[in-house]
Amino acid sequence: MEIVHWNGILESLLFAAGDEGLSLKQISQVLEIDQIHAVEIVNLYKENCNSDPNRGITVVQFGETYQLATKKENSPYLKKLVESPHTATLSQAALETLAIIAYKQPITRIEVEEIRGVKTDRPIQTLVAKALIKEVGRAEGTGRAILYGTTKEFLDYFGLRSLKELPPLPERVEEEYEQEEADLFFEKFQETIDS
Amino acid sequence: MEIVHWNGILESLLFAAGDEGLSLKQISQVLEIDQIHAVEIVNLYKENCNSDPNRGITVVQFGETYQLATKKENSPYLKKLVESPHTATLSQAALETLAIIAYKQPITRIEVEEIRGVKTDRPIQTLVAKALIKEVGRAEGTGRAILYGTTKEFLDYFGLRSLKELPPLPERVEEEYEQEEADLFFEKFQETIDS
């Protein structure tokens, strides 16, 4: 019975970890079992996924980490999804990228990727193609990476007169956040004085 | 046999779409079936997931899109693994403002302020920045004040399929209140007896 239970938990964990995947060590730590046992559970889960045509995902292993991925045989459908007319509107990846560039311009692709935590070549290509962003300069230093910024079309498209009309970011309006920081500061400060 | 097949494909599609989710229309387009059939497949897949303790994920519907998500009961394990962002919760002021807008939309800021009895610029700014509310039009008459309503993100944020799923407003407050008072009375009474 217990193995059944673990299988489900393993699936939750791998799912939430997404493309980052999980190491055997992480799995064994969270499940509080030894690594040998963890390997068994992962393998059992993998077998279940592979043998069941009802399942569209399975476990793949890259180096030290395990992660979930769609089964290869379903890739024609994924292709269809990507090409379906609906996706002519901007994908979430593109929207996220656009938001980051709008608020943090000028910014390099690498910096956008640091914020998003994933590769961003494709969304940037899309946004340039749709004329929502453009190259606005080059970063200093080696490499001289391209700096991106928004275009006039971007303003037109979203009905903004200037970038100043962008709604403020949550951090800017959230007073509590600052309060929290102040509290933390005083707490630490008190500790220092007391010690 | 075909249903089994579709189940797996649906899983692949939902997995790849992630928190962007898929609409019924997209699912039916990619699978080349009508929407009624698509609903059946989604529901079957959901049932399979929910009834199988071997599974750690299931389908949820936020707004008009379906997406995969981990099962609630596994949250203790997930919390060991992934960190929730500290910006997570809304302040009381923001929640009150949002409640008024959710139930009375479209509504102007002034009308919200009349109900709350306090200035509400900041909570509204916060909610717009968090994409939980948006401008849905302008009030007639002089000033043409902005009318606010809730967004798709609002449904996702609170895990709702539609606005109809909002808990009913406590209309018959009197009865409830009296009940509460009666409870309180008995509580006090009990305390007196017990002591």
Next chain:
Amino acid sequence: MQYNVKIDAFEGPLDLLLHLINSLEIDIYDIPVASITEQYLSFIHTMKELELDVASEYLVMAATLLAIKSKMLLPQHDENLEEELEFEMEEDPRNELVERLIEYRKYKEAATDLKHLEEERGLIFTKPPSDMSDYSKEQTADKSNLDVSLYDMLGALQKLLRRRKLQKPLSTRISRQEIPIEQRMQEIVRELKKAGRRKKFFDLFPIHEKEHIVVTFLAILELMKRSEILVEQEGNFADIYVMGKE
């Protein structure tokens, strides 16, 4: 009565009134205006004594309460036999306030419901969309069918901000949480040596994490106290420089 509650514990005068009504176990439909006004005023007074900036809304409500209170006193001058009739005919001066309180309370409760939904939703985890760029061909430069609004963009940003980070392995996480000030002080001294003893103040904060910023700042204060560093600023608003001692 002693109140040890702060003004920011309340969402405004209506919230404060509801609090008083609840804690005094008063029937909301039959508010003893005189005593509630007294309570309310003494509360406002306490806040003033604490030199808290009492929002004007609270003062407006105080005036409203006083007005209702004086209206309530008026019918008492009437003849006894007419009293009952008077009461039926004249509207209770408290009505408008009671209606506002009940309306507000409705949404205050709805806010609590939303809070629960928010918590429930926090129990389930989703994943970001997979990278499907391998499946798609070049995007066409077509703007005509672009159908997104500013709010879609903000929504996407919110999802990004909400996206949960995978935690470092549990064992190293614990050690990561506490940065000893002593250690940060040594690091700063070393950094200053490396930089030729002079560095911009803001450059001493390489990691933009609350914890790290606070500890760094405290470390700088401590180093100043021990005269191990000097801090200099040429004029108002000019850059602050931190220098190490020889």
